[in-house]
Amino acid sequence: MTSKNTLKIKNLYAGTANKKIIKNLSLTIGSGEIHVIMGRNGCGKSTLLNVLMGHPKYETEKGQVLLNKKNISKLNPDEKAKFGLFMSFQHPVEIPGVPLTTFLRTAKNTITKKHSSPIEFLEEIKKYAKLLKMTDSQIERSINHGFSGGEKKKSEILQMSILKPKFALLDEIDSGLDIDALKAVATTIKESFKETKMGLLIITHYQRILNYITPDFVHIMDDGKIIKSGGKSLAKELEKNGYDKYISKK
Amino acid sequence: MAIPKRTKRLIDTTFGDYKFGFKSTVDNYFVSHKHLDESLVKEISEQKKEPSWMTDFRLKSLGIFNKKPLPTWGGDLSRINFNTLHYYIKPQDSTKTAWNKVDPNIKEAFDTLGVREAEKEFMAGLGAQFDSEVVYKSVQDALSKQGVIFDSTDNALRNHPELFKEYFGKIVPANDNKFAALNSAVWSGGTFIYVPKGVHIDLPLQAYFRINTESMGQFERTLIIADEDSSVHYIEGCTAPIYSSNSLHAAVVEIIVKKNAKVKYTTLQDWAHNIYNLVTKRSFVYENGEMIWVDCNMGSQLTMKYPAIYLLGKGAKGEVHSLAIASKNQHQDAGSKIIHGASNTSSLVSAKSISKDGGRSSYRGLLKVNKGAKNIKSKVSCDALILDKISRSDTYPLMKIDEEDVSIAHEATVSKIGEEELFYLMSRGISEQEASSMIVNGFAEPIIKHLPMEYAIELNRLLELEMTGSVG
Numbered sequence: 001m002t003s004k005n006t007l008k009i010k011n012l013y014a015g016t017a018n019k020k021i022i023k024n025l026s027l028t029i030g031s032g033e034i035h036v037i038m039g040r041n042g043c044g045k046s047t048l049l050n051v052l053m054g055h056p057k058y059e060t061e062k063g064q065v066l067l068n069k070k071n072i073s074k075l076n077p078d079e080k081a082k083f084g085l086f087m088s089f090q091h092p093v094e095i096p097g098v099p100l101t102t103f104l105r106t107a108k109n110t111i112t113k114k115h116s117s118p119i120e121f122l123e124e125i126k127k128y129a130k131l132l133k134m135t136d137s138q139i140e141r142s143i144n145h146g147f148s149g150g151e152k153k154k155s156e157i158l159q160m161s162i163l164k165p166k167f168a169l170l171d172e173i174d175s176g177l178d179i180d181a182l183k184a185v186a187t188t189i190k191e192s193f194k195e196t197k198m199g200l201l202i203i204t205h206y207q208r209i210l211n212y213i214t215p216d217f218v219h220i221m222d223d224g225k226i227i228k229s230g231g232k233s234l235a236k237e238l239e240k241n242g243y244d245k246y247i248s249k250k
Numbered sequence: 251m252a253i254p255k256r257t258k259r260l261i262d263t264t265f266g267d268y269k270f271g272f273k274s275t276v277d278n279y280f281v282s283h284k285h286l287d288e289s290l291v292k293e294i295s296e297q298k299k300e301p302s303w304m305t306d307f308r309l310k311s312l313g314i315f316n317k318k319p320l321p322t323w324g325g326d327l328s329r330i331n332f333n334t335l336h337y338y339i340k341p342q343d344s345t346k347t348a349w350n351k352v353d354p355n356i357k358e359a360f361d362t363l364g365v366r367e368a369e370k371e372f373m374a375g376l377g378a379q380f381d382s383e384v385v386y387k388s389v390q391d392a393l394s395k396q397g398v399i400f401d402s403t404d405n406a407l408r409n410h411p412e413l414f415k416e417y418f419g420k421i422v423p424a425n426d427n428k429f430a431a432l433n434s435a436v437w438s439g440g441t442f443i444y445v446p447k448g449v450h451i452d453l454p455l456q457a458y459f460r461i462n463t464e465s466m467g468q469f470e471r472t473l474i475i476a477d478e479d480s481s482v483h484y485i486e487g488c489t490a491p492i493y494s495s496n497s498l499h500a501a502v503v504e505i506i507v508k509k510n511a512k513v514k515y516t517t518l519q520d521w522a523h524n525i526y527n528l529v530t531k532r533s534f535v536y537e538n539g540e541m542i543w544v545d546c547n548m549g550s551q552l553t554m555k556y557p558a559i560y561l562l563g564k565g566a567k568g569e570v571h572s573l574a575i576a577s578k579n580q581h582q583d584a585g586s587k588i589i590h591g592a593s594n595t596s597s598l599v600s601a602k603s604i605s606k607d608g609g610r611s612s613y614r615g616l617l618k619v620n621k622g623a624k625n626i627k628s629k630v631s632c633d634a635l636i637l638d639k640i641s642r643s644d645t646y647p648l649m650k651i652d653e654e655d656v657s658i659a660h661e662a663t664v665s666k667i668g669e670e671e672l673f674y675l676m677s678r679g680i681s682e683q684e685a686s687s688m689i690v691n692g693f694a695e696p697i698i699k700h701l702p703m704e705y706a707i708e709l710n711r712l713l714e715l716e717m718t719g720s721v722g
Contacts (some may be wrong), residue, residue, distance in 0.1 A: 053677050056673060
């Protein structure tokens with residue numbers, strides 16, 4: 001299996017030009033670990049993932065993001081992807097005219113620096129598509145073009161499974177999914193996780209995806225930092241009692 | 251959301267490169283004077299040894315041109331000086347049917363443009379026009395034996411006078427517009443095609459139009475007649491060198507699609523940025539006939555071109571698929587005209603434009619359903635992609651519907667290459683250049699797919715070159 005990798009966020013401050021959003025956040029994720037971040041709307045969860053992946057809208061003011069001791073915080077998103085970072089988007093964009101498979105094969109070849117055979121590549125896609133209960137016609141379409149919300153989330157996990165990152169950041173992968181789709185998505189994440197021993201950072205509002213994917217750590221985020229960390233029981237407790245115990249009402 | 255600064259820089263530094271800008275040195279056979287008057291028109295007609303009816307037609311057309319004002323809509327035409335253009339340059343004595351008879355410098359130009367290589371591989375026939383005259387043409391023997399005529403329009407006037415006279419100027423009359431009148435007065439070169447009844451030409455027939463001389467006016471005239479139950483695909487390519495002064499390309503294209511016939515007309519033009527490209531293209535389509543325009547407009551300073559389809563017989567069909575790319579100091583005013591003049595006719599228009607680096611693209615379309623035409627179906631969609639804040643796109647759709655039994659859909663979208671799309675692709679390991687190029691190619695794909703594979707590859711490559719700046 002691959003050697004142990006670490007993604008270390010050290011005293012990170014980040015935001016837009018006008019607004020500080022991430023304020024002194026630290027978190028370390030190792031290979032084979034599943035971390036979950038929960039928190040109220042607007043606490044900075046999505047921003048954190050976008051900052052980690054290098055969205056041009058955000059600036060890192062202070063702090064470091066280390067992937068195996070390499071500071072990746074200033075790299076462009078494509079370079080981060082080549083170092084093994086992946087993010088599944090909360091709202092994936094549609095790109096008409098670019099077939100999902102062509103794009104994904106280009107991405108895979110770029111990241112792995114290898115030329116995969118089209119036939120093997122297609123077989124690999126079909127393997128995960130089957131797990132995700134995606135049809136052939138869905139795979140043959142342009143990137144997310146005309147996809148429903150649920151289909152887009154499946155496409156994100158298909159991409160993750162093919163690209164096999166060292167660390168995957170999943171932004172509300174469970175929102176907008178029906179019961180069957182949630183199960184297919186969660187099963188595939190788990191399968192991919194087992195295969196690659198990647199580190200996972202999952203943002204969610206709900207306990208239900210955690211019925212399939214058992215987290216090692218659950219973190220509560222508020223006002224741009226982590227205010228409480230615990231085990232899987234913390235998520236269950238939050239589901240039952242809400243955030244009041246940990247976060248003062250605003 | 252604004253486009254990221256580094257993408258903007260990338261686009262700024264890479265756009266505007268033009269790969270067909272070379273010049274050829276040619277010892278021309280005849281060069282006319284530059285003053286547009288009756289003596290010039292007579293001189294052209296004399297040089298061509300035309301019958302008197304054509305000389306009269308030309309002179310009458312000049313009169314119409316002189317009377318008509320410049321159009322005030324569309325693009326800015328005010329800087330065209332009609333008395334500084336070369337109206338007629340004959341580069342060699344006649345049209346050749348073997349390349350080794352063509353002036354070596356002209357041959358080299360068509361070599362450089364890749365025209366001769368393409369001829370060997372996937373064409374049923376080729377015509378090559380250099381400035382005013384067709385310098386080379388060839389057609390497969392098998393087609394000639396079937397009665398297919400593929401020649402320069404000048405030769406067709408000499409060799410097939412009756413067929414010529416029956417259709418010439420009937421689809422686009424000289425008084426149609428100022429530039430059709432100008433073309434009618436000084437026309438030279440162009441392609442003449444006649445496809446006999448029941449003949450299907452599998453491979454495309456191609457013509458290549460090259461402007462070489464500075465301040466050139468190129469006025470080719472193309473006439474295609476597809477007789478009943480026949481089919482043909484015609485492809486034209488156009489380029490020119492880069493000069494500081496402007497040239498004018500004002501062609502007229504007339505097409506007759508008879509009962510059950512099918513004509514596909516593909517244009518791939520990448521004019522230098524000093525060319526005014528003002529072209530009138532029109533087709534008449536009869537019962538159950540089908541006309542398809544595939545129109546890819548790159549380059550030029552100003553293009554005004556609206557391929558038209560008159561659906562005149564029951565069950566006739568028409569399609570226009572167009573792609574326009576407007577870069578710095580360029581205005582692409584392109585569109586389509588569809589006239590439903592008979593019942594059970596259908597039309598489809600898909601127009602796409604890309605504006606960048608301050609370029610402007612406009613879609614100008616007319617959709618008309620005449621009184622008495624029942625059960626009409628039409629779909630028009632216009633999509634604009636704007637790559638930066640200083641570029642512009644407009645849509646001017648006009649509909650005149652005089653019947654009730656119609657099904658008409660019209661859609662228009664404007665999109666931008668936003669940082670969200672770039673970020674998404676880049677987050678999968680794809681470089682910014684490649685991501686931009688993917689988005690542009692993806693946008694153009696629905697038009698490109700209508701091109702023959704060899705041309706689709708070439709166009710994709712051109713788009714990629716423009717996006718990456720690796721022009722070689």
